[in-house]
Structure formats: C-alpha cells, structure tokens
Amino acid sequence: MTTSQMREAEAALIDSGVEEWELMQRAGRGAAEWIARLGAGNQVTILCGPGNNGGDGYVAAAALHARGVPVRVVAPIPPKSEQARRAADGFHGDVYENADGLSGMVFVDALFGIGLSRPLTDEHRELIAQLSASHRLSVALDVPSGIDADSGAGPEGLPDFDLTLAFGAWKPAHFSGPSLKAVGAARLVEIGVPDRDTAMHLDTTSRIRAPEFAAHKYSRGLVAVVGGAMPGASLLSSRACALAGAGYVKWMSEHDHPGHPPDLVKDDSALDQALSDERISALLIGPGLGRDDTARARLKAVLAAGKPVVLDADALHLLQPAMLAEDGPPMLLTPHEGELSRLCEAFGVEEDTKRARAQALSSKAGCAVLAKGADTLLASGGVVRFFPPASRWLSVAGSGDVLAGIAAARLGVTQDAGQAACEAVQLHGRAARYAGKGFTAAMLAEAVHPALADFL
Helix, strand or coil: CCHHHHHHHHHHHHHCCCCHHHHHHHHHHHHHHHHHHHHCCCCEEEEECCCHHHHHHHHHHHHHHHCCCCEEEECCCCCCCHHHHHHHHCCCCEEECCCCCCCEEEEEEECCHHHCCCCCCHHHHHHHHHHHHCEEEEEEECCCCCCCCCCCCCCCCCCCCCEEEEECCCCHHHCCCCCHHHHCEEEEECCCCCCCCCCEEECCCCCCCCCCCCCCCCCCCEEEEECCCCHHHHHHHHHHHHHCCCCEEEEECCCCCCCCCCCCEEECCCHHHHCCCCCEEEEEECCCCCCCHHHHHHHHHHHHCCCCEEECCHHHHHCCHHHCCCCCCCEEECCCHHHHHHHHHHHCCCCCCHHHHHHHHHHHHCCEEEECCCCCEEEECCEEEECCCCCHHHCCCCHHHHHHHHHHHHHHHHCCHHHHHHHHHHHHHHHHHHHCCCCCHHHHHHHHHHHHHCCC
C-alpha cells in the first residue's frame, strides 16, 4: 500500500472497533519477536522518535525488557503523539537523549518510519549513522527513517540496514526506488490489515505447470527466436528458452555461430516465410538484433505476424507507437533503466518514478512492461507487481538475454504476458542461485534447467 492507503486501512480498522493502541501493540510486539531472535540475548538499542513509529519502538523495547533482553532507548525528541506517550510510559528501562558511547548487537531505527513529511535533518541522519556503525546489526521499523515509503527516494548517507520490518502491508519502498539498498531484507509484521484489493502486489514464487499427459513438442509451445547482426545474443536466448520449458525452439537467423548446438533448429529462410508457420506460439526479438534498417524491417515483420511476442534489447530502441496494432496479441517489453527512458520518450510518458513510468508505458502501449534492475517490477493490466531483489551476480553481460529467453518460453506456454514475466523473473533469480558466484551468461542459461524443477 501507499502511505495514504495504509492510513485509510488503519482508520478502517479503528472504525471497526480495533483500538489504535492495539495496532501499536501488534506492531511493536511483532517487531520485538524479530529483534529478539537477531539479538540472541545481547544488547539492543532502539532510537525512538516523537510519533507513532517511535511508539512502536517503545512497545518493542518494553516487550524485549519483559523477556530479559538488555534494551535501552535513545530519544532525541520526547514523544508527542498520545499513543507514543502512552508507549513511552510503558517502558521502564534506560532512556538516553543522545547516543554518545553506546554500542551493542542490534540497533533499531524507530525514529520516523513512514510518518516523516519533510527531509531528514543532518543531525538525525548522523545519529542514525552513528548508531548503525556502533552496532553489529541494524533494523528499521516500517521503513528506514528518511526514505519516502511511496517512491523509495531518500537522502544520501543513510546506512544499509540488515532488516526492515514492514507493518501491516508492504510499501513500494520495500522493493523499489533509489534507496532500496538501504532497506536490506524485508519482512512483514501482520497487524490485522485486511487485503484492500490495491493495484500493487508482491509476486511470490510461481508454480509452473508440467506438460500435460498427451503433450507433444508443439502443444508445449513452439517459440521462434529472431536473430540479427550479432547472433551470439539470440543464440543464448534460445538456449535459455529451451531449458525453461518450451517444447520446440526455432532460431531464425541469417547468420551462423560456432556455438550453435545440434539440438537447436536453425531457420535461415526469408523471415516472412519463416514467420508464416501457424504452429508458432510465441516470438522473441531484440537480443543481438542491431539497430539499422534491416533490424527495423525484421522487427516490423515480427509485429505483423500477430503472435504473442517478447521485445528486448535492440527491439526496444527501435519500437515506435505506430508499429503497434490496436488490440494486438499479448506483448511483453523487458527494458532496463536506459531502455525504459527511451521508450517513455517515444511514447510520450512523463512520470517521476520507475513504477509510474512503467505503469504509464504499459497503458499507452497496451502491453506488459517488465522494468528490470536492482528493483525489478512488472506493470500489466493496471496492476504493478514487485519482486524481491535477486542475486547481485546477475549484473553480468548477457543476463538480460537469458531472462528474455525464459520469458519467451513461458509466454509460449501460458499465452499470458504478465504471467510469463512473473515466472521468468522467478526462474531467472533461482537459476542465479544455482549458478553461484562469478558466473557467465552461458552458465546462467544452463542453470535454468535445475531451477525449473524447483517450480514444478
């Protein structure tokens, strides 16, 4: 939920008879469960602010104190809200005005959370940094203080937290935005907020349907990967596509490559002729395509074929609104940040955040948009799906080609661009775990095979 949606949800709970104090108790005690496990009986320091986020911190401190955990509070600003004052009165441990000389195992930021409506002051930012540096682990309640819960924007100089505990519902900043690195691992503390059917969701591990009893190579999906001037990239996509569950992969390329495996069919006939095969269930174009007139002609031929399609890499630089037909087949765009900016310029999208740009582009182009990066998100059908951050080792040349191939395989099976994108992101991330550290894109493509088994 956005901050305003969260406020409305809490207000609805209170109107239904749940007291605000009870919500604070649920949040603070739920946070204490996590903090107690992290601290393992060692010193905890909680930085409490004047509002309800600080109140959550005082409740957590009292719960930890009752367990016998050594806990103290740093309160540079006295509690001001009614509930925060009540929570502060319930904590009977040590309270400090500053952090001088304090150190320990766990530092908890309960200064402002989602309630801050102005920039974090230098004094408060330095206090947070000081406490984070003097403790082994750092935890933020709801969001790290200073980070906008809706956009994920935040000031420079914030420390990287090991854990952020979201209260009641996820906020966009937990999985997207320029300050995502500071959030660390994100975990949800339930406080009784019901699902209000918002247009934002966290995508969880997908289950992938195994082939039917009477399946054959065409019923499992014939996917055509259209190559271009640099055949290596589309060949890599083809390999990932085959290992992600497609029944039949055709590599439509006018060029050959020494790495061409014997189990990949190569079709070097005229593209219009090759695309006329009615059995094709999905297409992929973009990896290694090039950006010249020949590449543009190949893209137009693919779009004219009227098949579900994944557009990646060079195809995203060539795509123009006039190329798209109204009410066309399912289409998935997979831009990284630079490609997303280029597409927004081409389609007249002017928005401030990555989430808003992807949503507007999806609406204008009439397709699913998988905006890649450290904060990958999917805009499709008016809904935004967020994904937990994947392995940082995915930042390797060719990783996007592998993802595009996986997405094309899943599109060939599901015929649903949004579902295909979700399954592809999950498979891509799991393949990275199997590949380990320091892998190449070719190693990542091969790791799709064991990763697929985890989702069946």
